[in-house]
Amino acid sequence: MILRAARNPWFKLVHALGLAALTNTGGLVAATPATERWDSSSASARASADLPPGVLKTLRQAQVPASALSVVIAPLPARSKATGETPVRLAHQADTSVNPASVMKLFTTYAGLSLLGPEHLWRTRVYADGPVRDGVLQGNLIVRGSGDPKLVVERLQDLLTQVQAAGVREVRGDIVLDRSVFDVRERSEPFDDEPLRPYNVGPDGLLLNFKAVVYKFTPDPAKGHVQVQHEPPLAGLKVTPQLPLSSAPCSDWRRQLQADFSQALQVRFAGSYPASCGEREWPVAYPEPHQYAPLVMQAMWRGVGGQLTGQVRYGARPAQARLLLEAPSLPLSEVIKDINKLSNNVMAQQLYLSLSSELGAPGRFEASRVRLSQWWRHEFPGQPEPVLDNGSGLSRTERSTAQALTALLQKAHAGPHAPIFVDSLAVAGVDGTAVRLKDRLPNSPVIGNAWLKTGSLRDVASVAGYVQGQSGQRYTLVAVLHHPQAHQARAALDQLLEWTARDTTSPRKPSPERSP
Known part of the structure; x- marks a missing residue:
């Protein structure tokens, strides 16, 4: 029997086993989007766009430099049929390796679905x-x-x-x-x-x-x-x-x-x-x-x-x-809901260790790292490889780029397990670690229209997932703040969500010097 939150006395405990959701409030901004192109086979994003003015203002007020923010916002589907490139709406510090905190669980859960299958028991x-x-x-x-x-x-x-x-x-x-x-x-x-x-x-x-x-x-x-x-x-x-x-x-x-x-x-x-x-x-x-x-x-x-x-x-x-x-x-399809929606650390580590234990030998972090690395190189050739420790993000050594996380989100959305993976993410303003967005972004088109994984460490604030734009276009969004004052600037992440959802303004063309 699957125990739902309303009648499961352990729901709050499962939530407590994760890190806190984003809590700071911040002003909203609706900026004119920039549409550029990013060759996802390159080691770095060749195109970058100016950050929205409201985001820059929030960073300045928190005394956080723009270089501490990594962002990629890209529409789905992943690649243009004509050019094979990934159209990018906003890219900034896309290939900088940072610690995204609990957003690292996206690697563990998607690898679990791919390698073990959603019906794994x-x-x-x-x-x-x-x-x-x-x-x-x-x-x-x-x-x-x-x-x-x-x-x-x-x-x-x-x-x-x-x-x-x-x-x-x-x-x-x-x-x-x-x-x-x-x-x-x-x-x-x-x-x-x-x-x-x-x-x-x-x-x-x-x-x-x-x-x-x-x-x-x-x-x-x-x-x-x-x-x-x-x-x-x-x-x-x-x-x-x-x-x-x-x-x-x-x-x-x-x-x-x-x-x-x-x-x-x-x-x-x-x-x-x-x-x-x-x-x-x-x-x-x-x-x-x-x-x-x-x-x-x-x-x-x-x-x-x-x-x-x-x-x-x-x-x-x-x-x-x-x-x-x-x-x-x-089944794994249910387990990853607790891992992602509630950011449950120990459940993520159990799944991560199972990637190696299911091969027959005792599960070890080192062996799981090897298996996930092999899977990544096979499924994401040419993409910067994430660095995992225990698979939960509760680590000072785990690393990824916004570029790599975007590649994962894009592929997961196009893959056979897309409904299960998206359903495992917290719905903005509705459940999981994204429920408080309802208070921070009242009357926002983000509420109920974004599926997110949040992250939080002492010097990290992050969010990644999918955002439905008012135009009907869906986007992948990855944003990581990595700075001692990161939590004072968390409103910038909310503003990026808002900016992504409010996409009905006609995009401006990229300047010639930025075009690849």
């Missing part, structure tokens, strides 16, 4: 290492992960219910968790020193519930306190059950809780909760990620009525173990 398998008599397994129960990017609490509970339906209600041995499908090390230091932020959760061959705990706060004004609950259950976890309500404003409500996560199994909230907040949820990465899966598995096995004599531990599946059942994941 991950299969979590359960084995018995011993005979089963009268509901009792005399031996170990082995749960072998496949790298499923979204094995959340509801699906894990269904899996354990199926185990019981297969005849195992008591395990007189251990429950063994086999995550050997991936060969990855846990990150020694969290990204930007934020270990409890869900976006820092690392990949795992048996990734359960994103290694995160969601704390739910439900006020009871009549009793003057807020009830604190958590999901999923973890064996031995104790949490402060309730807190007093306060009349404080809801801003910065998490700080007011005075949370203490220093002891992984003893979570304390020593402050108060603002009554004005209503019901809220707080997703937190579990402080001891290596212990998370065993604690969740133990609690949930007992939660469905199962009995266990031994312990829950990590290990490998014995060769003689007998397959009891397998549980398929959601």
Whole structure:
């Protein structure tokens, strides 16, 4: 069953596992478009156009030089039948290699669709290492992960219910968790020193519930306190059950809780909760990620009525173990919606590692980089090759040019998986990380007519995707700000979206010195 946002309690967690959407507001501009030509087989864009005046003004106000902005805006289809060249409406710093943050997920998801197929499934398998008599397994129960990017609490509970339906209600041995499908090390230091932020959760061959705990706060004004609950259950976890309500404003409500996560199994909230907040949820990465899966598995096995004599531990599946059942994941076509719309980092890394694990050996970042590189050179000959690290954009080393991203977007739109790929992107002002555009661009033709992937790092603000112009022409748009003041200039990205959508003004002809 596919769980939709309205009834899936893990929707907010999936969103929290990504980086923040663009949040700054900015003025709008409708500038006269420039139409030029760009030979996409060249190492760089030979044609460039002046940036719209409003964009230049925003950059100046934020003290960001125009050289910190890379842009390519090009109409679809990709190539002119007459010349074989790509018509470009706007190009600026198109061949400059920059870090586009989470926009890098476009490479991972499109490569996944191309190499694995939209119907690709991950299969979590359960084995018995011993005979089963009268509901009792005399031996170990082995749960072998496949790298499923979204094995959340509801699906894990269904899996354990199926185990019981297969005849195992008591395990007189251990429950063994086999995550050997991936060969990855846990990150020694969290990204930007934020270990409890869900976006820092690392990949795992048996990734359960994103290694995160969601704390739910439900006020009871009549009793003057807020009830604190958590999901999923973890064996031995104790949490402060309730807190007093306060009349404080809801801003910065998490700080007011005075949370203490220093002891992984003893979570304390020593402050108060603002009554004005209503019901809220707080997703937190579990402080001891290596212990998370065993604690969740133990609690949930007992939660469905199962009995266990031994312990829950990590290990490998014995060769003689007998397959009891397998549980398929959601198809890749659904998985990439969470990756792109919600900018889910760990799901992107799971998919990226699967590019190599599906070849038979344990998935490794290095091997996935090789496979994606080979795919890129075959599918995009002559185009500048992107530099990937973990496939999510949560990296300081990942790089691409606006030119390469444009080539990918153009080809994806013309390919057999175009509807699936476009549907995975956030719709401007409607959903995902682009929902806030409705507030920043009210009454704009962009709203509901752009399909976007956004990106954000400390010194990066980016957006890429498709924009429907008022003329009926659809465009690919790639814009990356790479500067310490990037976030102060994010309004420039909104202005580029607006400028692209307002394309009904007759284009001016390129000056002779710019024509290729």
